[in-house]
Amino acid sequence: MLLTKMKPEFEISEAHERKETALDVKQLNIYYGNHRAVKDISFTIEKNAVTALIGPSGCGKSTFLRSINRMNDLIPGARSEGIILYEDVNLIEDNINVVALRKEIGMVFQRPNPFAKSIYNNITHALKFYGIRSKKKLDQIVEESLRKAALWEEVKDRLHDSALSLSGGQQQRLCIARTLAVNPKILLLDEPASALDPISTAKIEELIMELKKEYTIIIVTHSMQQASRISDKTAFFLSGELVEFDQTDKIFTNPSNQKTEEYISGRFG
Amino acid sequence: MNSRVANKIATGVFTAIAAIIIFVLVGLLSYILYRGFGKLTLDFLTSPSSDFQAGGGIGNQLFNSFYILLITMMIAVPLGLGGGIYMAEYAKPGKITDFIRSCIEVLASLPSIVIGMFGMLIFVNLTGWGYTIFSGALALTIFNLPVLVRVCEDAIRSVPRDQKEASLALGITHWHTIKTVLIPSAFPTILTGVILASGRVFGEAAALLFTAGLTTPRLDFSNWNPFDETSPLNIFRPAETLAVHIWKVNTQGLIPDVQEVADGSSAVLILSVLLFNLLARWIGSLVHKKLTAAK
Amino acid sequence: MAKEFSTASERLLKKSNRAALKMEMRGKSIVLISAILIIAATISITIFLGTKGLQSFLVNGINAVEFLTGTVWDMGKDGGNGPSYGALPFIFGSFAVTFLSALIAAPLGIGGAIFMTEIAPSWGRKILQPVIELLVGIPSVVYGFIGLTVLVPFVRNHVGGQGFSLLSGMIVLSVMILPTVTSIATDTLRSLPGGLRESSYALGATRWQTIYRVLVPAALPGLLTAIVLGMARAFGEALAVQMVIGNTKELPSSLLDSAGTLTTIITLNMGHTTYGSVENNALWSLALILLIMSFIFILIIRYLSSRRQYR
Known part of the structure; x- marks a missing residue:
């Protein structure tokens, strides 16, 4: 509260000033009514890297993820305090235009959720809203984003088929393509592979490794193997607290907190 | 045991x-x-009714019924959709929302004769229009609105949440999401509900007695100028619908062939309602198939 | 695509994207208008009916107590003792047909619901459900017409009296409200947790014992709601009753006597009385009673739904 009042005065770290970090999280608290779901967390998220958020169910990792692009606004009674600094704005403030924000910080959900439209229209849905009308331009963006999502070869001959006719893994890559089409800077992935079979999962992971060259990626995952395979940094959440945040190698080989060790060795969660 | x-x-x-x-x-x-x-001959269905002699048809009444239904739905569906969207998407839990719900409940439980009387008070006397199709359609709108609001609200609420989230997460405004994602997804359910409601409107008589009236002027079916007095399309003329006609011939009984006319009219009314019902079911099952099929 | 700004504060603060916000506001106001119209319609119906309905007491000086308890409804046109507005025969008629029809429709409707949920769920759903839905769809004038051509002669020839009677009105109404009662009772029984049935059967109870000892008590508030909703529909029904009840202005002394109800007298006389005259205002007072009764039915239903344990 105090910090939001004196808004222009937040301290901007040197790294953030140099634009090396994508997000600077400081003393963030998220509440659902009276329940504090995220407790006083502070850490930084690097640009063009994959940051994995791990922890048992209900630990606050998804809540945190959904607060970055303000999807929590949809939940009655949810509110946040503290700072998520993105360039020169605090994302949790009331005066943020969440529509513009969500265009810059895209999100892919746990269950593939393509619109009940054609593959083509799934991608152009948002573009048309942003006023792109030229067929040529639309075609071009559709192809580009499908290529980026490694889906183009599989669907280029049936762009006008229903998106629901795709397999689960293809649907999820379509959802990623749809998000990429609006040209975001950060991608939030909320357990993007948990509803998929191993082969589709592998494809998504491969894709994430490819995408991090261009985008900052934050991924919530239940699978520790997945976190260790694809992420550069890992944050371990437990009951709303950020227990440990470090290089992924370090977290999985030599964690400094005992709880982290117990979790990654499978003793709970 | x-x-x-x-x-x-x-x-x-x-x-x-x-x-x-x-x-x-x-x-x-x-x-x-x-x-x-046996009475369902083309002649019966198309010829105008007779006030005193035998052998009248129900042509005008049939036309009036469909025409009033159309006008009613043109007013009621947008309002019902608007109300449904408001209740499903914008209404926050609280006193105002509870109050709107109570209002819908009250409207839904009003006897249709009371709605007809209110319609007479406002749309017939106060406006000075007299008995008109438009007055009848407005009364039927009030009669029908609570059902349509509920249908639309339920239909929009039943669209999976992830569809809405997907659109919002792409940086699309709430309103545009409603327009381009929620309504298209809810459309089949809404359509089914609208058709069922149409059946109810089609058979309603009590709300129309004092609003659209018990008579139909001589209609000239070659005149399609809606502003002309003898045009069937003129919405500021009295219009007796089929349901009202059944009631009138039975209670006033001025024509010698009451029985035949009432028999035929009832059969037409029932067949129309059955048709509405079957249509709604057919659309419902079509949508179900489309949703469950892989492609 | 929108012009690229250099800093996030230029792109992401609310003042940055006026057009989209404006569109959002416009959409919201369109649907808000619909919501406001619903409120406006309800309030104006209440106010207009309230003021019109009270005029006969306030302007025309009819005594409210005499209005509710008097048994003579006479416009005073035929000479005699002058106009008298005693609405008791109609009030009695409305309540009589409502309760009598509920007496028939309640056991049939709840029985049908029990058949559909407990005894033959599969084909009950397949056959009885559409039957109920079709019954709801049949227009009330058709019920009235059949009552007039089948029921009235039947009562006249086989039971007695003129045929146009309280009995005919009650039978027509009970068929009309049967689907309402059945469908809501079915929903209530379906919403009971399955565990209730299983634990009762596990104790060795027969199906009938389970139904009347466990399910019906558990579903009671919902079943009562079904009956009250049916009664509300019966109370407000006009044309079907009017076609078979005989439309007298006297209190009926038996089921086979003709009678009148609030809705039938309105239906018959509204068109013949001059707007603003005493007799016209008296009819509006009857409509006000209908309005008040529908509020009372809503209150009863609210009370019952607050007592429901399972939803």
């Missing part, structure tokens, strides 16, 4: 009740259709 017997008797009684209910419907339908079927 005793409880076994009681159980058997009870099962028998309940089965008998179910049989009675089915028998009532089958009896009603077959009676109406059997009596009316």
Whole structure:
């Protein structure tokens, strides 16, 4: 509260000033009514890297993820305090235009959720809203984003088929393509592979490794193997607290907190 | 042993009740259709009714029924959709929302004759229009609105949440999401509900007695200028619908062939309602198939 | 695509994207208008009916107590003792047909619901459900017409009296409200947790014992709601009753006597009385009673739904 009042005065770290970090999280608290779901967390998220958020169910990792692009606004009674600094704005403030924000910080959900439209229209849905009308331009963006999502070869001959006719893994890559089409800077992935079979999962992971060259990626995952395979940094959440945040190698080989060790060795969660 | 017997008797009684209910419907339908079927000639369906002599048809009444239905739905569907969207997407839990819900509940439980009287007070007397199609359509809108609001609200609420989230997460405004994602997804359910509501409107008479009136002026079916007095499309003329006609010939009984006209009209009314019902079911099952099929 | 700004504060603060916000506001106001119209319609119906309905007491000086308890409804046109507005015969008629029809429709409707949920769920759903839905769809004038051509002669020839009677009105109404009662009772029984049935059967109870000892008590508030909703529909029904009840202005002394109800007298006389006259205002007072009764039915239903344990 105090910090939001004196808004222009937040301290901007040197790294953030140099634009090396994508997000600077400081003393963030998220509440659902009276329940504090995220407790006083502070850490930084690097640009063009994959940051994995791990922890048992209900630990606050998804809540945190959904607060970055303000999807929590949809939940009655949810509110946040503290700072998520993105360039020169605090994302949790009331005066943020969440529509513009969500265009810059895209999100892919746990269950593939393509619109009940054609593959083509799934991608152009948002573009048309942003006023792109030229067929040529639309075609071009559709192809580009499908290529980026490694889906183009599989669907280029049936762009006008229903998106629901795709397999689960293809649907999820379509959802990623749809998000990429609006040209975001950060991608939030909320357990993007948990509803998929191993082969589709592998494809998504491969894709994430490819995408991090261009985008900052934050991924919530239940699978520790997945976190260790694809992420550069890992944050371990437990009951709303950020227990440990470090290089992924370090977290999985030599964690400094005992709880982290117990979790990654499978003793709970 | 005793409880076994009681159980058997009870099962028998309940089965008998179910049989009675089915028998009532089958009896009603077959009676109406059997009596009316012979009268369903093209001449009966298209010729104008007669006030005193035998041999009148129901051409005007049939046209009026469909025309009032159309005008009603043109007013009521947008309002019902708007109300449904408001309740499903914008209304925050609280006193105002509770109050709107109470209002919908009150409107839904008003006897249709009371709605007809209110319609007479406002849309007939206060406006000075007299008995008109438009007054009738407005009364039927009030009659129909609570159902449509509920249908639209439920339909929009039943769209999976992830569809809405997907659109919002792409940086699309709430309103645009409603327009381009929620309504298209909810459309089939809304359509089914609208067709069922149409059946109700089509058969409604009490709300129309004092608003659209009991008479139809001479209509000239070659005149399609809606502002002309003899044009069937003129919405500021009195119009007796089929349901009102059935009531009128039966209670006033001025024509010698009351029985034949009433038989035929009832059969047409029932067939129309059955048609609305079947159409709604057919669309419903079509959508179900489309949603469950892979492609 | 929108012009690229250099800093996030230029792109992401609310003042940055006026057009989209404006569109959002416009959409919201369109649907808000619909919501406001619903409120406006309800309030104006209440106010207009309230003021019109009270005029006969306030302007025309009819005594409210005499209005509710008097038994003579006479416009005073035929000479005699002058106009008298005693609405008791109609009030009695409305309540009589409502309760009598509920007396028939309640056991049949709840029995049908029990058959559909407990005894033959599969074909009950397949056959009885559409039957109920079709019954709901049949217009009330058709019920009235069948009552007039089948029921009235039947009562006249086989039971007695003129045929146009309280009895005919009650039978027509009970068929009309049967689907309402059945469908809501079915929903209530379906919403009971399955565990209730299983635990009762596990104790060795027969189906009938389970139904009347466990299910019906558990579903009671919902079943009562079904009956009250049916009664509300019966109370407000006009044309079907009007066609078979005989439309007298006297209190009926038996089921076979003709009678009148609030809705039938309105239906018959509204068109013949001059707007603003005493007799017209008296009819509006009857409509006000209808309005008040529908509020009372809503209150009863609210009370019952607050007592429901399972939803």
